[in-house]
Structures are given as C-alpha cells and as structure tokens.
Amino acid sequence: MCGIVGYIGNREACPILIGGLRRLEYRGYDSAGIALLNHEGNLNVYKEIGKVANLEAHLADKDASGVIGIAHTRWATHGVPSVRNAHPHLSQSGRLALVHNGIIENYAPIKQHLSEQGYTFQSDTDTEVLVQLIEFCQQRDNLPLHEAVRRALNEVIGAYAIAVVDRQEPDMLVVARQSSPLVIGVGEDNSEFFVASDATPIIEYTNNMVYLNDGEVTCLRIGQEMQIHTLQNEHVDAQVQFVDMSIGSIEKGGFDHFMIKEIYEQPQSMRECMRGRLLASRHEVVLSAVNLHRAKFLQAKRIIIVSCGTSWHAGLIGKQLIESWCRIPVTVEYASEFRYSDAVVGPDDVVIAVSQSGETADTLAALQLARERGAFLMGIVNAVGSSIARTTDTGIYTHVGPEIGVASTKAFTGQVLVFAMFALALGREKGVIDTQTYEHVIDELSRIPDKMETVLRQNDYIADLSKRFTYAHNFIYLGRGYNYPVALEGALKLKEISYIHAEGYPAAEMKHGPIALIDGEMPVVCIATHHQLYEKILSNIQEVKSRGGRVFAVVTEGDESVCKLADYCIQVPETLSPLAPLLAVVPLQLLAYHVAVQKGLNVDRPRNLAKSVTVE
Numbered sequence: 001m002c003g004i005v006g007y008i009g010n011r012e013a014c015p016i017l018i019g020g021l022r023r024l025e026y027r028g029y030d031s032a033g034i035a036l037l038n039h040e041g042n043l044n045v046y047k048e049i050g051k052v053a054n055l056e057a058h059l060a061d062k063d064a065s066g067v068i069g070i071a072h073t074r075w076a077t078h079g080v081p082s083v084r085n086a087h088p089h090l091s092q093s094g095r096l097a098l099v100h101n102g103i104i105e106n107y108a109p110i111k112q113h114l115s116e117q118g119y120t121f122q123s124d125t126d127t128e129v130l131v132q133l134i135e136f137c138q139q140r141d142n143l144p145l146h147e148a149v150r151r152a153l154n155e156v157i158g159a160y161a162i163a164v165v166d167r168q169e170p171d172m173l174v175v176a177r178q179s180s181p182l183v184i185g186v187g188e189d190n191s192e193f194f195v196a197s198d199a200t201p202i203i204e205y206t207n208n209m210v211y212l213n214d215g216e217v218t219c220l221r222i223g224q225e226m227q228i229h230t231l232q233n234e235h236v237d238a239q240v241q242f243v244d245m246s247i248g249s250i251e252k253g254g255f256d257h258f259m260i261k262e263i264y265e266q267p268q269s270m271r272e273c274m275r276g277r278l279l280a281s282r283h284e285v286v287l288s289a290v291n292l293h294r295a296k297f298l299q300a301k302r303i304i305i306v307s308c309g310t311s312w313h314a315g316l317i318g319k320q321l322i323e324s325w326c327r328i329p330v331t332v333e334y335a336s337e338f339r340y341s342d343a344v345v346g347p348d349d350v351v352i353a354v355s356q357s358g359e360t361a362d363t364l365a366a367l368q369l370a371r372e373r374g375a376f377l378m379g380i381v382n383a384v385g386s387s388i389a390r391t392t393d394t395g396i397y398t399h400v401g402p403e404i405g406v407a408s409t410k411a412f413t414g415q416v417l418v419f420a421m422f423a424l425a426l427g428r429e430k431g432v433i434d435t436q437t438y439e440h441v442i443d444e445l446s447r448i449p450d451k452m453e454t455v456l457r458q459n460d461y462i463a464d465l466s467k468r469f470t471y472a473h474n475f476i477y478l479g480r481g482y483n484y485p486v487a488l489e490g491a492l493k494l495k496e497i498s499y500i501h502a503e504g505y506p507a508a509e510m511k512h513g514p515i516a517l518i519d520g521e522m523p524v525v526c527i528a529t530h531h532q533l534y535e536k537i538l539s540n541i542q543e544v545k546s547r548g549g550r551v552f553a554v555v556t557e558g559d560e561s562v563c564k565l566a567d568y569c570i571q572v573p574e575t576l577s578p579l580a581p582l583l584a585v586v587p588l589q590l591l592a593y594h595v596a597v598q599k600g601l602n603v604d605r606p607r608n609l610a611k612s613v614t615v616e
C-alpha cells in the first residue's frame, strides 16, 4: 500500500526521502513522487511511474534541493497508475503539496462543491480533492497551514495518513492520521523530524519515535516541540517511545531476497518469540497477557479470531490448539466479512486479532465492531506500536523482527507459536490441559528451532526439485487436521509469488469435486506427517496417484509408506501433531520461493500485492 516519507531539518531532504521510499518499496506501489521545499519558499515536485529508481534517475539532472520534503509511493485506488495520479498533489494555486495514504470516502461531494467554487482538478484521485479542500479552508478563513489542515479534515470521511507542506510557510511540515499508520522520528533536541508510514525508513536516523493516534494533527518545526492537536483542537502531549530495531534487521544480509532471508531466520525468530515466555527448565509458559487478564480469559465463553490472508491461516491452527488444550469454542472469521456482519458478539467473548503489520484496515474495523459490542480484545501482532497493538486491551507480540518480503513467512510461524504458547498458558490456568501434555509440548516447542534448521538444510534439494514445476499452471495442496491450514498457506505462498494458480483443500474433500482436476499435469502437494490421520491421507495420496497426479509429499523422517507412493518426498523431523505446521510449512515456503525464482519473478514485490493492506 502507499508509503509516505517526510523530513524537516537542516540536511538535504532528497537523499533521506529517496532512501526512505526505497525502504518502503516492500509495501507495494506503482509510482513514486517527491516534493522539496527550501526556506526561501521554492517548492518543486517530481513524479515518475514505476520504481523509485525511475524517480531517482529523473532527479539526477535536476537541482533537487530543499530541507523540507515529502515523498510517496502510490498503490492505485482512484485512477490508473500514471504520473498525473502520482503523489504529491498540488493545490490550485500551487502553494500546497500533499501526500496521502488511505481513501477519502466522501471525495465526490467535496469535489463537486469545490468545482462550484472554481477549483479545477488535474488528476482522478481523492487525494487531490483533499489538498484543494485544505487550500480552500486556508484562503476562506485566512488560516495557518496546520489549522487549515485540521478544519479540512473535519469535513472528511475516510482513512488517511497525510503530510503537507506550504511554500508560504517554509518552516513547517504538517502531518495527520486517521486509520492509516504514521510514525514521527524525533531528532536530537527536535533539530529534525522524520515522518514515515512505518519505522523502517526512520530507524537509521533515530530510535525515538512518536506513533500518532487517530484524529491527531501535528505541526513539526525545527527546534520546537512537536504540536499535536486532535481534530477538535485539544492539545495532546507527544509520547516519545524508544523503538528497539536495528538497521541489520531491515537489510538483506547477503541473501538474494528478503523472503529467503526471512525463511532462514525462522529458527532464530522462534527463539526470540519464546524468549522469557517459554521457560523450558521450569516447564512453564508465562504470558503477561494471560496473567494480567486471567479473569477475562477464564470467563470467556467463546473466542473469535479475526484476521486476513496468512494470518487467517494461523488463526485456523490457533482454533485447533485452543479448542484442544483449553476446551473453549473458537470461530475463525475473515476480518473483511466479520466487520460487515451482524455478528453475535458480546462481553463474554474474547476477540483475537492476528496481524503481522498491525495495520490491516479490515482487521482494525473488525476489532472496532467487537469493541462496540463489548468484547475483550487481544492482539497477536508483529509490528510493535502498530494500530492493532494499540487498539486492543492486551496482546502478545510475535517478536519475529521486521518482515519485509511481501509473502509472509516468519510472521506465520511466529503467530502459530504464539497461539501454541497462549493455548498452553490458558489451558493450564483453566486446569484443562493435563500436566504430562503441558510439559511434553513445552519440551517439544523448545526443540522446534533446531528441527527447523534441519528442514532448512534441504533447501538445495527443494531448489532443484522446483525446476520440475515451473511449467505448471495449477497446483493442489492437501492436508488434514493441523496440516490443513498448512495446505492453504502453501497454496497461498505459491499463488502470490509465482502466479501459479493453487488451491488448498482438506485432503478428504478432494473426492467431493477437486479430484476431477487431477491428471498427469497436475502437481499435488500432500502434507503427510505422522499423526492420527496419517493412514487417511495415505489413502488420499493413493487416489491421486491412481489418477496420474504428480505427488510432492512432506513427510516425517523415516517415513516409508508415503515415500513409496510419492514422486518427491521432503522429510521433516518428528514432532507432536499440533506443532507439525511449524515444520511442515517451511518446505512449502521454500518450494514457492524457488519456483518463483526459477520463473524470474520479483519474489519480494509480487505484482498487485501490498505488504500492509491499509485500505479495505
């Protein structure tokens, strides 16, 4: 989704802004632009279609100077990708430049009104309407920029993170947010400020950050405390947080792509996620979320998990873990459907939102609905300080580190691990899980990182196998029980980055329809690790083989039966069924990665996709 970067200080803004846009490239975009302002009030705007590199090339022979600037990567919503529709957008007089992430829902009536006042529009965007509205308020009431922004935003319905500069006030940068993320980095003694959609472009300059809340407008001036006001003009004190993130964690570190780096990081990210929570020597799981809200969780009549995409798949595994170990009924809902449903939710329910970015618009809206109906809200989030983390009553961070590759990998295993620890802790509090199982799972969880390392050693073999599948136009993924969501996740990974159509099914469902698709051209990925349904999935594999399908199986080390039938077998170490997804998903991530690499595709930034889906 769109990315915003802003700077005000005494350095040249352009390199900071371009570097920042590069750091936000992972979010997905189709055009990029920059506006630079100097203290004399010269405002220049440059835009290009395509990559940030195109914008950089365009700037090469320009005098791109200025100590205040705003920059943007656009992911088209209103109007096709084009230079005309790219941000920054200028106001009618050319005095204001604005970048925007989000959607102004009532842009049409505002546009109509402004047209009647003589305003004309150069683009098809909702954003241009907003910048014209700000100028209209500014001129009508003779207001300073920050006040005009506040007035204009009071007339707007929708989601936005914005940054605005004014060539007649070349000493300030004004930013605001409503339902779209925005972070401000604070330089020493307020000597400079950095603005961005997330912390990644800022972290190389400062760890001190302020996360704006919804409905806040902020005026940034060099050497002065930032001034934050609500839309109702109440003053808000800035809460500066120290964000503990290293530059190394957002760079590729010798890998060809972020995705493969992040797949390889999983043993370590599992350790980070368990640190201080899974106390193996004491056979204990300690989660402050559960300890602090014990009564809420013990009273819960039902748990509702809301999420999207990969996070929804993790939720499906979470459901099985919680139902098994806590005996609380769980439903798993697509956040996008839940938000518009007439869901029966109330004070006896706990709603768990699962999200890597913590900014997914549908998930946030689902939480809003649950909040209105009195449910207790918990987040399982990766991005520290993100909107979902701040909206929920409590939460458990996955702590797997920044995930830059658009296809989610380590976030998924982190989410599953958090669900496992949560279900253990709550099952223990409820006295439902027996001591032997509790301790056995804890022991086994502590071995998962090493076992993942064993799986990763098969990377070269999987890379080699992937060459045999690049021809395919369709894949089927089959799994049962805990491995059914793994089948869904494997199929999603392949679709996203290799553009091969893939479907995941519970294996037994195959004979109710999808079996008609199977022929010698159809690769079928079967997740057939040892568990109670092993014999059943063996029969399903037989059914595929007898129709000529090519089977790629993920099995437990030492397996003989499936390996005799399958065309290709990847072995993963033995573990408990409920933890099998943590190992079984890794070969599927690698398979998707290598097929996409073989096809020469842009693995980290697949077409049409955004890392952080901040619009509905």
Ligand code: F6R
Pocket: 308, 309, 310, 311, 312, 354, 355, 356, 357, 358, 359, 360, 363, 406, 407, 408, 409, 492, 493, 496, 611, 612, 613
């Ligand atoms: C898939 C993927 C998406 C996200 C989904 C939710 O690889 O990344 O399906 O899982 O957009 O995003 P978050 O988890 O940030 O809420």
